Structure formats: structure tokens, C-alpha cells
Amino acid sequence: xxxxxxxxxxxxxxxxxxxxxxxxxxxxxxxxxxxxxxxxxxxxxxxxxxxxxxxxxxxxxxxxxxxxxxxxxxxxxxxxxxxxxxxxxxxxxxxxxxxxxxxxxxxxxxxxxxxxxxxxxxxxxxxxxxxxxxxxxxxxxxxxxxxxxxxxxxxxxxxxxxxxxxxxxxxxxxxxxxxxxxxxxxxxxxxxxxxxxxxxxxxxxxxxxxxxxxxxxxxxxxxxxxxxxxxxxxxxxxxxxxxxxxxxxxxxxxxxxxxxxxxxxxxxxxxxxxxxxxxxxxxxxxxxxxxxxxxxxxxxxxxxxxxxxxxxxxxxxxxxxxxxxxxxxxxxxxxxxxxxxxxxxxxxxxxxxxxxxxxxxxxxxxxxxxxxxxxxxxxxxxxxxxxxxxxxxxxxxxxxxxxxxxxxxxxxxxxxxxxxxxxxxxxxxxx
Amino acid sequence: xxxxxxxxxxxxxxxxxxxxxxxxxxxxxxxxxxxxxxxxxxxxxxxxxxxxxxxxxxxxxxxxxxxxxxxxxxxxxxxxxxxxxxxxxxxxxxxxxxxxxxxxxxxxxxxxxxxxxxxxxxxxxxxxxxxxxxxxxxxxxxxxxxxxxxxxxxxxxxxxxxxxxxxxxxxxxxxxxxxxxxxxxxxxxxxxxxxxxxxxxxxxxxxxxxxxxxxxxxxxxxxxxxxxxxxxxxxxxxxxxxxxxxxxxxxxxxxxxxxxxxxxxxxxxxxxxxxxxxxxxxxxxxxxxxxxxxxxxxxxxxxxxxxxxxxxxxxxxxxxxxxxxxxxxxxxxxxxxxxxxxxxxxxxxxxxxxxxxxxxxxxxxxxxxxxxxxxxxxxxxxxxxxxxxxxxxxxxxxxxxxxxxxxxxxxxxxxxxxxxxxxxxxxxxxx
Numbered sequence: 001x002x003x004x005x006x007x008x009x010x011x012x013x014x015x016x017x018x019x020x021x022x023x024x025x026x027x028x029x030x031x032x033x034x035x036x037x038x039x040x041x042x043x044x045x046x047x048x049x050x051x052x053x054x055x056x057x058x059x060x061x062x063x064x065x066x067x068x069x070x071x072x073x074x075x076x077x078x079x080x081x082x083x084x085x086x087x088x089x090x091x092x093x094x095x096x097x098x099x100x101x102x103x104x105x106x107x108x109x110x111x112x113x114x115x116x117x118x119x120x121x122x123x124x125x126x127x128x129x130x131x132x133x134x135x136x137x138x139x140x141x142x143x144x145x146x147x148x149x150x151x152x153x154x155x156x157x158x159x160x161x162x163x164x165x166x167x168x169x170x171x172x173x174x175x176x177x178x179x180x181x182x183x184x185x186x187x188x189x190x191x192x193x194x195x196x197x198x199x200x201x202x203x204x205x206x207x208x209x210x211x212x213x214x215x216x217x218x219x220x221x222x223x224x225x226x227x228x229x230x231x232x233x234x235x236x237x238x239x240x241x242x243x244x245x246x247x248x249x250x251x252x253x254x255x256x257x258x259x260x261x262x263x264x265x266x267x268x269x270x271x272x273x274x275x276x277x278x279x280x281x282x283x284x285x286x287x288x289x290x291x292x293x294x295x296x297x298x299x300x301x302x303x304x305x306x307x308x309x310x311x312x313x314x315x316x317x318x319x320x321x322x323x324x325x326x327x328x329x330x331x332x333x334x335x336x337x338x339x340x341x342x343x344x345x346x347x348x349x350x351x352x353x354x355x356x357x358x359x360x361x362x363x364x365x366x367x368x369x370x371x372x373x374x375x376x377x378x379x380x381x382x383x384x385x386x387x388x389x390x391x392x393x394x395x396x397x398x399x400x401x402x403x404x405x406x407x408x409x410x411x412x413x414x415x416x417x418x419x420x421x422x423x424x425x426x427x428x429x430x431x
Numbered sequence: 432x433x434x435x436x437x438x439x440x441x442x443x444x445x446x447x448x449x450x451x452x453x454x455x456x457x458x459x460x461x462x463x464x465x466x467x468x469x470x471x472x473x474x475x476x477x478x479x480x481x482x483x484x485x486x487x488x489x490x491x492x493x494x495x496x497x498x499x500x501x502x503x504x505x506x507x508x509x510x511x512x513x514x515x516x517x518x519x520x521x522x523x524x525x526x527x528x529x530x531x532x533x534x535x536x537x538x539x540x541x542x543x544x545x546x547x548x549x550x551x552x553x554x555x556x557x558x559x560x561x562x563x564x565x566x567x568x569x570x571x572x573x574x575x576x577x578x579x580x581x582x583x584x585x586x587x588x589x590x591x592x593x594x595x596x597x598x599x600x601x602x603x604x605x606x607x608x609x610x611x612x613x614x615x616x617x618x619x620x621x622x623x624x625x626x627x628x629x630x631x632x633x634x635x636x637x638x639x640x641x642x643x644x645x646x647x648x649x650x651x652x653x654x655x656x657x658x659x660x661x662x663x664x665x666x667x668x669x670x671x672x673x674x675x676x677x678x679x680x681x682x683x684x685x686x687x688x689x690x691x692x693x694x695x696x697x698x699x700x701x702x703x704x705x706x707x708x709x710x711x712x713x714x715x716x717x718x719x720x721x722x723x724x725x726x727x728x729x730x731x732x733x734x735x736x737x738x739x740x741x742x743x744x745x746x747x748x749x750x751x752x753x754x755x756x757x758x759x760x761x762x763x764x765x766x767x768x769x770x771x772x773x774x775x776x777x778x779x780x781x782x783x784x785x786x787x788x789x790x791x792x793x794x795x796x797x798x799x800x801x802x803x804x805x806x807x808x809x810x811x812x813x814x815x816x817x818x819x820x821x822x823x824x825x826x827x828x829x830x831x832x833x834x835x836x837x838x839x840x841x842x843x844x845x846x847x848x849x850x851x852x853x854x855x856x857x858x859x860x861x862x
Contacts, residue, residue, distance in 0.1 A: 022529040054531055060491020061537065098453040100485055101645040102673035102695030103536025103724075106492065214532040242533035243700035246707060264533030269674035276677060277708055293534075 001084065001125075002075035004044070005035040006067045006114065010057040011050075013345045017154035020184030020215035028057035029348060030110070034117040036086070038125050047121025051113045052292045052321030053345045054263075058110035066095050066110050073097075085125045088118050092298040104267035108295045115296020116325045130325075134332030138301075146330045147337030149209065149234075150174070151322065152344060153181020153198065161197035168201045171342060177207060178234055180339075183224065184212035192227055205232035214238045214264060218247045225255035235260040235286050243270075249279025260286035263320030266294040268302040275310040282312050286336070290320040297329060304333065323348075432515065432556075433506035435475070436466040437498045437545065441488040442481075444776045448585035451615030451646035459488035460779060461541070465548040467517070469556050478552025482544045483723045483752030484776045485694075489541035497526050497541050504528075516556045519549050523729040535698035539726045546727020547756045561756075565763030569732075577761045578768030580640065580665075581605070582753065583775060584612020584629065592628035599632045602773060608638060609665055611770075614655065615643035623658055636663035645669045645695060649678045656686035666691040666717050674701075680710025691717035694751030697725040699733040706741040713743050717767070721751040728760060735764065754779075 009031055015024045034047040051058065070078075073094040080087040095111050123130035135142035150171035153164060164181070171179045181198055183191045195210065202208050210233055216224060221239035228236055235258040240247035242264035252259055261278070265271050271289050274280065280287070287307065291300035304314055315336040319326040322341040330338045439461055446455040465478040482488065501509075504525040511518040526542050554561035566573035581602035584595060595612070602610050612629055614622045626641065633639050641664055647655065652670035659667055666689040671678035673695035683690055692709070696702050702720050705711065711718070718738065722731035735745055749768040750757035753776070761769045 022531055024529075026529065055534060056496060060495050064491050065487060098455075098457065100453055100695060103486060103539070103697050104674075105534030105539070106537030108534070108536070241700055243535075243698070243704060245704065264531060266534055267674070269672055273674060273676065273704065273708070277704070 001036060001038050001079065001086075003034055003070070003078065003086070004037050005033075006062075006070060006117075007033040007035065008059055008062045008067065008113075010059040011348070013053060013348060015344070017156050017344070018185060019154060019182045019211070019213040021213045022054075024053070027053060029053065029345075030057035030059050030062060030113050031348075032062065032113045032117045034114070034121050036121055036125070038121075040124055040127065045121050045124045047117040047119070047124065049113045049116030049118075049120060049325070050292070050323070050348050051109045051116075052290055052323055053341070053348075054320075055106070055109050055293050058106060058113065061107055061110040062114070066107075066114060069097060070094055070114070086118055086122050088115060088122060088296075088298050091115070091118050092296065096295075104265075104270060104294070108266040108299075109293050112292045112294055112296040112299075115298055116292055116323075119297050119325065130328040131330075131332035134328065138333060140333050142332055143334060144331050146327055146335075147178075147318070148176070148327070148340040149178035149180060149318075149337065150176040150342050151180040151211075151339050152341065153179065153194075154344075155182060155185045161194060164194055165197050165201050167343075168198050172202060174342060176340075176342070178209065179207065180209040180211055180234075180237070182213065183210045184215040184220075188224060188227060191224075195228075195231065199231065206234055209234040209237060209260070211237040212239050214241050216240050218250060221247060221251050222254055225251060229255065229257060233257055237261065237286075237288070238263065245274060245277035245279075248274070249277065252279040252281055252285070258284040258286060260288055260318070262288040263290050263293070265289060268299060268306050271303045272306045272310065275306065275312065282316065285316065287312070287317045288320045288339075289317065290326065291329065292321050292323055292325060297325065300329065432467060432469050432510065432517075434465055434501070434509065434517070435468050436464075437493075437501060437548075438464045438466065439490055439493045439498065439544075441490040442779070444484060444779060446775070448587050448775070449616060450585060450613045450642070450644040452644045453485075455484070458484060460484065460776075461488035461490050461493060461544050462779075463493065463544045463548045465545070465552050467552055467556070469552075471555055471558065476552050476555045478548040478550070478555065480544045480547030480549075480551060480756070481723070481754070481779050482540045482547075483721050483754055484772070484779075485751075486537070486540050486724050489537060489544065492538055492541040493545070497538075497545060500528060501525055501545070517549055517553050519546060519553060519727075519729050522546070522549050523727065527726075535696075535701060535725070539697035539730075540724050543723045543725055543727040543730075546729055547723055547754075550728050550756065561759040562761075562763035565760065569764060571764050573763055574765060575762050577758055577766075578609075578749070579607070579758070579771040580609035580611060580749075580768065581607040581773050582611045582642075582770050583772065584610065584625075585775075586613060586616045592625060595625055596628050596632050598774075599629050603633060605773060607771075607773070609640065610638065611640040611642055611665075611668070613644065614641045615646040615651075619655060619658060622655075626659075626662065630662065637665055640665040640668060640691070642668040643670050645672050647671050649681060652678060652682050653685055656682060660686065660688060664688060668692065668717075668719070669694065676705060676708035676710075679705070680708065683710040683712055683716070689715040689717060691719055691749070693719040694721050694724070696720060699730060699737050702734045703737045703741070706737065706743065713747065716747065718743070718748045719751040719770075720748065721757065722760065723752050723754055723756060728756065731760065 010028050011031060013027050013029055015027065017024050029051050031048065031050040036045045038045045070091065078086060078091050078094060092111070092115060095114060099107065119130055123133050126133055131144065132142055134140070152167055152171065168179050179202055181194065186194070198208055199205065210228065212224065216239050218240065224239065225236065236255060237260040239251050239259065242261060248261060262271065262274060265274055289300065289303055291297050294300065307314055307317065314334050317335040318337040318339065319335065320339055322339045327338045329335060441459050441461055444458050444460055446458065448455050460482050462479065462481040467476045469476045501522065509517060509522050509525060523542070523546060526545060530538065550561060554564050557564055562575065563573055565571065583598055583602065599610050610629070610633055612625065617625070629639055630636065641659065643655065647670050649671065655670065656667065667686060668691040670682050670690065673692060679692060693702065693705060696705055720731065720734055722728050725731065738745055738748065745765050746767040748766040749770065750766065751770055753770045753772040758769045760766060
């Protein structure tokens with residue numbers, strides 16, 4: 001078996017939203033398809049990956065450096081011991097050949113996107129949902145129910161407290177118990193009014209997290225901390241520059257509530273520095289390293305080793321990015337949850353629409369999400385525009401029809417009470 | 432005035448050499464030309480920049496993200512208060528619009544390369560050598576004599592101790608008083624034999640630095656440290672991963688001689704972390720941050736602020752990269768020296784051939800290096816394939832002839848005892 005081809009395409013996920021530091025007017029991401037010659041259910045297995053929002057698509061690096069390097073490797077050197085599946089670790093080593101240490105940005109996104117597609121292919125070839133494969137491989141107990149929260153609350157032209165409340169109400173109505181909003185893009189007083197308007201919707205500070213996206217200097221971070229303390233928020237996220245561990249430590253010293261950070265640290269070395277020097281507290285704080293931006297799951301496994309060796313529980317990890325790779329990792333390796341962007345960054349954001357109670361949505365594995373409607377509890381298979389796709393929706397065309405699954409790209413929303421034999425196998429594997 | 436165009440091109444600097452971590456078989460770099468509508472000496476001013484070796488060329492990021500972003504900015508917003516020259520800080524801010532914090536790699540190289548070209552243009556428009564402009568602007572005392580050392584000693588197929596000695600002998604014969612060689616790409620015993628063979632040529636450990644390129648874990652770093660200690664080497668460079676500050680601190684605790692690191696830290700935040708957590712010793716250790724790989728001189732000025740605020744002298748900075756931007760910074764802002772690659776990474780590496788005594792080579796400013804031959808002490812102007820070029824050599828064609836300096840690209844090696852009026856002005860400015 002071998003990788004026949006790796007395709008990539010850059011997609012716009014442009015939007016008028018902004019956080020405290022950037023706007024998303026020209027935001028892009030990369031989607032990657034790893035095409036194998038392994039046939040499952042009558043079609044070649046194709047693994048798909050995409051990078052999370054906020055760091056730009058890496059088409060150029062993929063085309064110029066990483067895909068040619070991967071395709072020039074001896075295909076046998078990329079297989080596992082059985083020779084019957086890909087070995088993500090060996091593929092990772094091939095991708096990172098002749099790359100110097102340090103400088104973990106951009107290339108970490110390119111490699112992470114390929115790695116996501118590789119793991120998708122590996123799970124499909126193994127005929128297992130990825131979370132189950134991970135639990136089996138690494139000796140963890142699979143926990144198909146994963147806490148997810150709704151990230152939103154961006155600044156938007158003309159968006160007042162009422163529109164912000166409407167947005168949060170939609171999340172709550174969909175079943176989310178925790179929501180997140182941006183701060184730091186307005187003066188403190190205005191941000192406090194925004195926070196209070198959201199608290200009117202969600203009811204309690206423990207159901208609201210706030211995110212400053214690394215904007216604040218120490219003085220501002222502490223001023224916000226003093227103002228936020230009375231609300232008893234779920235967490236206070238990325239107050240200062242992600243690499244300013246001294247600021248983070250001082251904030252943790254002064255702000256009693258949980259803090260969160262890590263989405264802009266893109267290697268296990270950077271993650272280790274946060275744990276060594278950032279004053280993070282093992283009993284309450286949240287680690288948000290995002291594998292799609294950080295060289296993928298192969299590197300995230302090293303990060304989890306660091307997390308454990310520094311005395312932390314993986315339960316304190318709730319990754320950034322709102323993609324299903326992290327959902328699978330959470331379900332398969334015992335993380336504390338995952339981010340979700342219910343209405344943003346489409347068609348790449350969010351989890352399946354039919355998920356009425358996201359906290360009970362099991363991770364998917366063969367390109368479909370098995371999930372339950374809150375009302376009728378029917379099992380439904382949801383071909384949705386989230387990774388992993390058995391085939392991506394028509395708007396995300398990466399492959400000629402012949403190389404894709406039989407029938408080519410399509411998007412359906414049908415829900416069937418009676419699953420196909422394939423779905424039945426999948427349901428069995430999910431249990 | 433305005434920037435008319437920014438051109439970039441990727442060049443191979445491929446070679447069979449290798450260090451402990453990578454080989455250079457597919458190494459590239461980016462060269463950038465910033466074309467202005469300002470006329471000096473009858474031709475439009477063009478600033479040139481290129482990125483140092485070891486991190487790949489960034490043509491794709493430049494083309495897709497940074498050059499379009501810069502060219503879409505209001506050209507008046509990129510000028511200084513006088514409106515008669517470019518403002519590198521404002522250009523930097525335009526380049527970094529909508530870039531999230533953290534993730535300092537790849538884009539840091541793209542931005543650094545543009546920034547180098549911008550400063551070249553600024554100096555040419557101001558009719559000053561850059562080092563003089565920097566000294567004037569930042570209140571430093573210009574020191575046109577800069578310590579440089581010869582970096583080489585790479586592993587190379589079939590290269591034994593005798594070839595290594597020949598290489599080092601060539602550097603010594605050219606006047607270099609300090610040379611550097613690679614370690615960590617062979618077993619310790621073999622590296623020690625290589626080191627001893629070089630010491631036979633250079634005579635004394637204080638004239639030899641060694642560089643492990645971040646290869647070692649702590650145990651290996653300390654084992655090498657114990658073996659190296661008796662030689663009294665100039666410095667022991669990048670023993671471990673550039674982000675493993677704890678390893679660096681432990682090494683500094685156990686190895687008494689000078690250590691050096693920093694070339695793979697690409698932001699002032701990363702530099703600050705090294706100084707905060709890396710146990711570096713202000714009385715002996717060397718900081719090698721390379722502005723061309725690290726968002727350019729605008730960011731390097733922040734790094735120098737960090738260096739000073741952490742209680743260090745800029746004299747402890749000897750940048751990586753062997754380019755003339757760092758040579759100018761060293762001469763204009765009082766660094767301790769600069770790296771040089773006399774025979775490597777051509778046509779981008781090295782300083783002027785006629786420099787027989789590199790320690791006395793003044794930095795250049797208008798595309799020519801004013802320097803002295805050791806024997807005849809004649810002033811010579813050397814149009815050489817190093818930045819800043821008044822025009823790049825023919826092999827590095829970035830511009831159509833019409834947009835370049837009058838006469839188009841050419842390469843000459845003539846040395847004139849009697850300088851032209853322009854050279855005379857330049858000599859006067861260098862004094």
C-alpha cells in the first residue's frame with residue numbers, strides 16, 4: 001500500500017468578525033487530502049485534514065516543501081510494522097527531514113494539516129473510529145462523551161449587546177452549557193457591559209469564558225483580572241502574549257479564578273515552557289494547545305507526555321480549534337473537552353447540526369458523526385462539513401470525482417433511523 | 432515618494448554540507464528588492480535583502496501574504512515624519528497587520544527579509560552607510576571595526592581531518608582569528624579528533640568555537656561539555672534544543688566556558704525567555720539572535736531593548752547569519768561582532784574577498800564595502816555579492832534592467848586606489 005497523492009487547497013474563511021488583535025477579513029485555511037491505494041467499501045481511502053482558524057492557510061509551504069518531501073520518500077518507509085497501514089510517526093519524520101529545531105510557526109500548521117489527514121486515513125484503513133483506535137493503541141479508556149463549549153462572541157461591525165445576547169441564546173438553545181466571548185477589543189468598561197449582557201442569557205459566570213487573544217500587557221491583564229473576579233467566570237483566556245510566561249505567572253498569582261492559554265504555542269517544547277515557567281495551576285487552569293496548528297497528533301502525543309511529566313492531568317487540556325481531530329483525541333485519550341464554533345468559519349467550523357446536546361456527541365471516525373438528537377434520541381448518521389469527511393461537501397472540492405469515494409463529492413442532510421450495514425458496524429465500534 | 436514594487440525570488444544555496452541536524456541538499460533562500468521612486472545618482476533607489484541560511488526561502492509567504500499586504504497599504508502611511516524616507520517601523524506594522532501573536536517561525540523570515548531590504552533603501556535614500564544612520568538615530572557611537580569570525584567546519588561526504596584542516600587554514604590565511612566548526616554529527620570520540628586537528632591549525636582553543644546545532648539532549652550536552660572543557664574553546668554553541676531553557680541553564684551551571692545560542696529564537700519574546708530562564712551568564716556567554724530570520728531590524732531593536740532591560744550589554748551579541756545587515760547593526764549599535772561564511776552559501780555568504788583582516792572591515796552602506804587590504808592598506812571599493820548591493824550580481828537577477836541601477840546587473844572585481852567622487856563621499860561618511 002502507499003500514498004498515491006497528497007492534494008491541498010486554500011479556502012477563504014473570511015468574515016467581518018474580529019477579536020482583540022486581528023480581524024478575519026482575509027483569513028484562510030488549508031484543506032488536505034491524502035489519497036491512498038487502499039480500498040475500503042469499494043473506494044480508495046482518502047484522509048482529510050484542515051487547519052484551525054486564526055493562523056493562515058499554508059498552501060504555499062505545503063506545495064513547495066512538505067508535499068514534495070513526503071512524496072519523494074520511499075513509500076515503504078512510511079508504513080507501520082504490519083505494512084498494512086500508514087505510520088503517522090514515520091510520515092511525520094519524513095515531513096520534518098532537514099528542518100532545523102525551533103521556529104515553531106507556519107510550518108507547524110502545514111505539517112499539522114497533513115498529519116490530520118494521515119490519521120483520518122489510518123482510522124479509515126483500520127475500520128475504526130479514530131478515538132477508538134487511539135484508546136486501543138495508547139491504552140486509554142475511550143470516553144465517547146466529550147464536553148464541548150461554544151466559542152463566539154466576536155466583535156462585529158454594529159454588533160451591540162442585544163446581538164451578542166441573541167448569538168449566545170442560539171448556543172444555549174442548541175444545548176451548549178458553556179459559551180465563550182471575546183474581550184480586549186473594546187475599553188474595559190464596555191467589555192464589562194458586554195459580559196453582563198451575556199451573563200443575563202447564560203445565567204451564571206461558570207457558564208461563560210472570556211478570551212483576550214493575547215492582547216494585554218501585565219498592567220491591563222491585572223486590571224481586567226480585578227474587574228472580572230466578581231463574576232466567577234469559567235476561565236480568563238490568553239490575557240497576554242502567549243510567550244510571556246512571566247506575565248502569565250503573575251496573573252495566576254493575582255487572579256484566583258481559572259485561566260487558560262496555549263493555543264498559540266505550537267510545539268511540545270513551547271508547551272513545556274508554559275508549564276515550567278507560566279505559573280499555571282494544576283487544580284484549575286486550562287491548556288489549549290491545538291494539534292492542527294502544532295505539527296498534528298504525532299507532536300500532540302509528545303505534548304501529552306510533557307503534560308504528564310510535569311505532573312498535570314490530560315483532563316486539564318481543552319484544545320483550541322473546534323475540529324473533530326481534537327474531539328477524537330479528547331474522546332480517545334481522555335482530555336477534558338474541546339472547543340466548538342457552532343456558526344463560524346463555515347464550512348469548516350462547528351460540529352454536526354443535529355447535535356442538540358453537544359456534551360453527549362461522540363467523536364466520529366469514518367467520516368460520519370454518530371450522534372443523538374436531544375428529543376428523539378434516534379441514531380443518525382450526519383455527512384457534515386466537518387472533518388473527518390468520508391467525502392467533503394461540494395464546496396470543498398479537493399479531488400477529481402474518480403479519486404474520491406464512489407459518487408464523488410456531495411452533501412446530504414438525510415437522517416436515517418435504520419442505519420446501513422456500514423453505519424451499523426460504525427455504531428458497534430463506537431459503543 | 433513611495434514603494435513602487437516589491438520583488439522576490441527564491442534561490443538555491445544547496446550544498447552537500449551537513450551539520451548535526453540537517454543537510455543543505457535542498458536549502459534555499461529568498462532575496463527581495465524593494466523598488467522606490469526616489470532617485471539617487473540618477474537611478475531609482477532599490478533596497479535589497481535576503482534571508483540567512485538554514486531556514487528555507489519564504490517566496491510563497493512573501494507572494495501570498497506579505498507583499499500584497501504591504502502594497503495594499505496607503506503609501507503615505509509607510510513614510511517617516513518628514514515624508515522623504517520610508518519608516519521601517521510603520522512598514523513593519525503594515526506587514527504584521529492581522530497576524531496573531533506567537534508562532535515565530537517562517538513568517539519571521541519573510542518579514543525579516545523585506546525589512547532588510549527596507550533598511551537598505553532607507554540608508555541609500557538618506558545617503559548614509561546604514562551603520563552610521565543607526566548610530567545617529569539611536570545615539571550610539573559608531574564603531575566601524577567589527578569582530579567577525581569564520582563559520583565553517585561542516586560535515587561533508589568524504590571530508591576527513593586533513594580536508595577540515597585545509598579549510599580552516601584558508602580562513603586563518605585570510606586573516607580570521609576565530610573559526611567555528613560543527614560537532615554532534617559524529618560520535619564524540621570522532622568529534623574530539625576533528626577538534627584536535629583544527630586546534631593544530633588555529634593554535635589555541637580561544638580561536639575555535641564549536642556548534643552542535645541543537646542536537647543534544649541534556650546527558651549528551653553535558654558529556655560533550657566535560658570532554659570539551661580542557662580545550663578552553665571560544666564558545667560551545669547551541670548544545671540543545673533552542674527552546675529547552677532548562678537544558679541550557681543546566682549546561683551553564685556545569686560547563687564553565689562560554690556558551691552561545693539564540694539563532695533559532697525568532698522574536699524578542701523568545702529572546703527574553705532565553706535571558707529569563709536559560710541561565711545565560713552576562714560575563715561570558717554569547718547571544719546569536721539573527722535579525723534576518725527574526726522579523727528584521729525593527730524587531731531586533733526590541734530584542735536589544737530586552738537585552739539591556741535584562742541587564743546585558745549588546746556587546747554580548749554576535750549574530751548568526753553572516754550578512755551585512757548584522758554587520759551594520761554591529762558597527763552602528765555596538766554589538767560584539769558578527770558571523771561570516773567565507774566560502775559557503777554563495778553568492779550570498781561571506782564578506783568581501785579583499786578583506787584580508789576581517790576584524791578591521793568596516794560595514795558598508797551604499798552597496799559597497801570599504802575595506803583595507805592587509806598588505807597595501809589601499810582603500811578599495813568591492814562590488815560583491817553580499818548585501819547591501821547597489822545592484823546584485825548577474826546571478827541574482829531580481830529586477831529588469833530598467834528598474835535597476837543604471838547599466839543593469841553586473842559583477843566586477845576591480846579594485847581602485849583612486850575612488851570615484853561617490854566613493855569619496857562614502858569614505859567620508861564611513862570615517
